[in-house]
Amino acid sequence: MSLTTRSGKRGRFAKVSRYAHAATLMSRRGGTPHPGNDMERMLENLPALVDQIKAVKETIIANIVLIGQIPSPTFQEKRRTQFFMERLAEAQVDECSTDGYRNPIGIIKGKSSDKPPIFLVAHLDTLFAQDVDHNYTVKKRTISGPGIIDNSVGVAVLASMPEILRRLDLTFESDIVLAGVIQSIGRGNLRGMRHLLKTWPSPIRGAVCIEGSELGRLNYYSLGMRRCEVSCNIQQPYGRVHRFRPNAILILNDFINQVLRLRLPQRPRSRVIIGKISGGLSHGEIAVDSTIGFEIQSDSDKMVKEIYNKIKDMINGISNEHEVELDLKTISNLNAAKLRFDHPLVKSADAVMKKLGLTPVSEPSETELSIFLAHRIPAVTLGITKGEDYHQENARIRIEPMFTGIAQVIGVLMAIDSGVCDG
Amino acid sequence: MDNSWLAKNTFHHSEFADLNHLVQEKQRKGLSVSLCLPTLNEEKTIAKEIVIIKSELMLRYPLVDEIVVVDSGSTDGTRKIARSYGASVYKADEILADLEKYKGKGENLWKALYITRGDIIVYLDADIKNIHHRFVYALLGPLLLFDGIKYCKAFYDRPIATGKSKIRPTGGGRVTELVIRPLFSLFFPELTQIIQPLSGEYAGYREVLEKIPFPIGYGVETSLILDIYEKWGLDVIAQVDLERRVHRNQDTKALGKMAFVILNTFANRLEKLGIVKLNKKVYYEMIQYNLSRDEYQADIFKIQGVERPPMIEIPEYKKKFKSN
Numbered sequence: 134m135s136l137t138t139r140s141g142k143r144g145r146f147a148k149v150s151r152y153a154h155a156a157t158l159m160s161r162r163g164g165t166p167h168p169g170n171d172m173e174r175m176l177e178n179l180p181a182l183v184d185q186i187k188a189v190k191e192t193i194i195a196n197i198v199l200i201g202q203i204p205s206p207t208f209q210e211k212r213r214t215q216f217f218m219e220r221l222a223e224a225q226v227d228e229c230s231t232d233g234y235r236n237p238i239g240i241i242k243g244k245s246s247d248k249p250p251i252f253l254v255a256h257l258d259t260l261f262a263q264d265v266d267h268n269y270t271v272k273k274r275t276i277s278g279p280g281i282i283d284n285s286v287g288v289a290v291l292a293s294m295p296e297i298l299r300r301l302d303l304t305f306e307s308d309i310v311l312a313g314v315i316q317s318i319g320r321g322n323l324r325g326m327r328h329l330l331k332t333w334p335s336p337i338r339g340a341v342c343i344e345g346s347e348l349g350r351l352n353y354y355s356l357g358m359r360r361c362e363v364s365c366n367i368q369q370p371y372g373r374v375h376r377f378r379p380n381a382i383l384i385l386n387d388f389i390n391q392v393l394r395l396r397l398p399q400r401p402r403s404r405v406i407i408g409k410i411s412g413g414l415s416h417g418e419i420a421v422d423s424t425i426g427f428e429i430q431s432d433s434d435k436m437v438k439e440i441y442n443k444i445k446d447m448i449n450g451i452s453n454e455h456e457v458e459l460d461l462k463t464i465s466n467l468n469a470a471k472l473r474f475d476h477p478l479v480k481s482a483d484a485v486m487k488k489l490g491l492t493p494v495s496e497p498s499e500t501e502l503s504i505f506l507a508h509r510i511p512a513v514t515l516g517i518t519k520g521e522d523y524h525q526e527n528a529r530i531r532i533e534p535m536f537t538g539i540a541q542v543i544g545v546l547m548a549i550d551s552g553v554c555d556g
Numbered sequence: 557m558d559n560s561w562l563a564k565n566t567f568h569h570s571e572f573a574d575l576n577h578l579v580q581e582k583q584r585k586g587l588s589v590s591l592c593l594p595t596l597n598e599e600k601t602i603a604k605e606i607v608i609i610k611s612e613l614m615l616r617y618p619l620v621d622e623i624v625v626v627d628s629g630s631t632d633g634t635r636k637i638a639r640s641y642g643a644s645v646y647k648a649d650e651i652l653a654d655l656e657k658y659k660g661k662g663e664n665l666w667k668a669l670y671i672t673r674g675d676i677i678v679y680l681d682a683d684i685k686n687i688h689h690r691f692v693y694a695l696l697g698p699l700l701l702f703d704g705i706k707y708c709k710a711f712y713d714r715p716i717a718t719g720k721s722k723i724r725p726t727g728g729g730r731v732t733e734l735v736i737r738p739l740f741s742l743f744f745p746e747l748t749q750i751i752q753p754l755s756g757e758y759a760g761y762r763e764v765l766e767k768i769p770f771p772i773g774y775g776v777e778t779s780l781i782l783d784i785y786e787k788w789g790l791d792v793i794a795q796v797d798l799e800r801r802v803h804r805n806q807d808t809k810a811l812g813k814m815a816f817v818i819l820n821t822f823a824n825r826l827e828k829l830g831i832v833k834l835n836k837k838v839y840y841e842m843i844q845y846n847l848s849r850d851e852y853q854a855d856i857f858k859i860q861g862v863e864r865p866p867m868i869e870i871p872e873y874k875k876k877f878k879s880n
Binding site: 191192194195196198199202223266268269270271272273 | 603604
């Protein structure tokens with residue numbers, strides 16, 4: 134990593150910053166990076182970045198509002214994609230384009246042509262439908278609106294990054310690839326991310342995935358996961374009458390009870406989360422349809438498969454016993470993947486966060502991170518700020534912590550650029 | 557009726573999306589631009605308007621030189637929030653404090669002429685939920701790019717927020733269609749070409765705005781159009797399509813009050829221009845009824861019927877601007 138001013142290559146970055154000192158030290162070493170020393174210097178300067186980032190407050194908030202107010206449910210991210218691209222183009226990012234899957238990408242060129250790129254990623258889709266009122270409310274200390282935490286803030290930080298780096302006079306050895314990815318959440322099953330990495334032509338040095346909240350998260354591993362839906366639809370076949378007309382809700386109740394009786398191992402850690410349920414028509418009618426959504430999670434892919442097979446058998450059993458059709462669908466799945474806690478990227482991210490007064494909290498994360506780790510690319514997921522009512526229409530973020538969150542992201546990018554993930 | 561104005565002076569915001577070009581024209585002509593936001597309890601939307609315009613049209617493209625909030629005495633956090641996002645905030649009562657004090661949107665707009673310094677003043681309502689910087693640059697476009705145009709009005713689709721987090725795709729503009737358009741059709745058919753005469757977003761050159769009177773209340777939009785039309789003709793006016801503006805829904809009674817004020821303004825203008833002679837004094841009270849505990853109770857809304865004179869006639873203003 135080096136912290137230098139942009140030179141003649143792009144005259145608009147000619148102003149010399151206080152960080153030029155680190156660059157000078159780098160060049161004295163004949164360009165051979167010494168990650169340890171650079172990290173120390175970078176960490177020293179990191180807290181000062183927070184106030185400098187605050188000076189870009191209007192741009193960041195404007196981006197949160199302008200991006201967040203464009204509805205972007207999964208599979209309908211086109212307008213948000215276009216706007217994101219326009220922002221990058223307006224910020225004079227060196228290369229702006231979409232990949233073959235229409236993921237928008239901007240590349241801030243680094244100084245070294247032989248260092249692989251570093252990815253900064255945020256997903257563009259949200260949980261909220263087009264017809265939900267997406268108009269955000271900005272107050273003195275907070276911003277609220279649907280999808281703000283997951284993940285309009287992340288996308289806005291991505292869109293603001295060229296301006297932030299310019300104001301901080303920061304450049305990198307590696308190219309910084311700003312990737313907004315589509316079709317990420319729920320049924321999207323991280324398709325945009327999967328495609329991006331599948332088709333990316335060259336090695337990748339490391340990656341940072343950003344999510345709106347919670348500031349302090351440091352995700353570096355993901356569980357094996359299978360997300361499924363079971364639907365029960367009781368059709369009355371011609372010529373046949375059920376002796377006891379089944380109730381679709383009670384059928385799924387039976388299913389829940391059987392899931393609860395499953396004996397799950399403590400090692401590898403495994404669980405089944407029942408997260409969604411719907412069914413029936415009115416209070417006084419026997420329900421003819423019902424749906425349940427659940428997720429199998431485990432440290433071990435093998436265990437995910439075993440549990441899935443047990444559930445499949447369970448469903449066949451219920452189906453036969455009650456003479457109803459139960460349909461089990463897999464919506465998405467992920468393989469377990471992790472970095473070790475002593476991986477230099479994790480250690481660096483931990484140090485960056487602590488230097489900024491944050492207490493890192495590590496939990497598994499089934500986000501874009503999983504796909505990077507599955508490709509053996511060192512990556513972490515970081516949260517930008519603190520928020521409340523995460524997935525509600527009135528989800529709210531706090532403005533002030535956001536500047537620390539952005540400083541943290543930049544710190545980790547610098548760590549990767551200094552070579553912590555190399556070798 | 558000659559309706560060539562509609563085709564000639566109607567624009568779409570996308571025609572002015574080249575912000576660099578607008579900035580160049582502004583600089584070439586040596587102009588400055590002030591944005592004025594009149595407020596009364598707008599804490600939910602004011603910050604968003606300020607931060608977006610500041611980010612996009614002050615920091616990114618230097619099109620706007622100042623953002624000024626003129627407040628009618630909000631009791632919520634409007635002034636504090638606006639100040640925290642860098643706007644210059646004034647209480648209307650404290651501007652030209654020696655004059656008699658009135659409350660109303662028109663009063664705020666009129667006083668903004670005194671405290672702003674721009675050659676062009678852009679007025680935006682402060683309750684726009686879907687604010688985008690096009691609301692400002694699109695109003696400036698015709699003024700900067702076409703020499704004859706001195707005043708520009710916005711029009712748009714008006715979906716209304718129903719309060720249940722859903723947007724109704726149609727609605728709004730009821731006072732326009734039920735009050736203004738019939739009146740224009742009766743007395744000034746040419747003005748029916750203005751799609752939304754009551755829109756709260758418009759911009760004009762100081763040299764025009766300072767020479768016309770301002771009613772202190774809601775009638776200000778109507779009177780500005782009528783006075784500019786009478787004094788300089790329709791060709792100095794343009795209108796621009798901003799596509800979509802989401803605003804708070806107002807109930808019928810509130811709209812009734814608005815219609816009352818506008819009718820009053822209109823009647824005054826008709827009489828002043830000698831078009832109609834009223835043989836009886838009009839009343840300045842709007843009477844509506846509410847059912848309360850099985851009884852109808854009168855809800856009386858009084859207007860002051862006051863109009864501020866052209867700002868150019870105010871000595872303090874003359875002193876401030878003519879000495880420059």
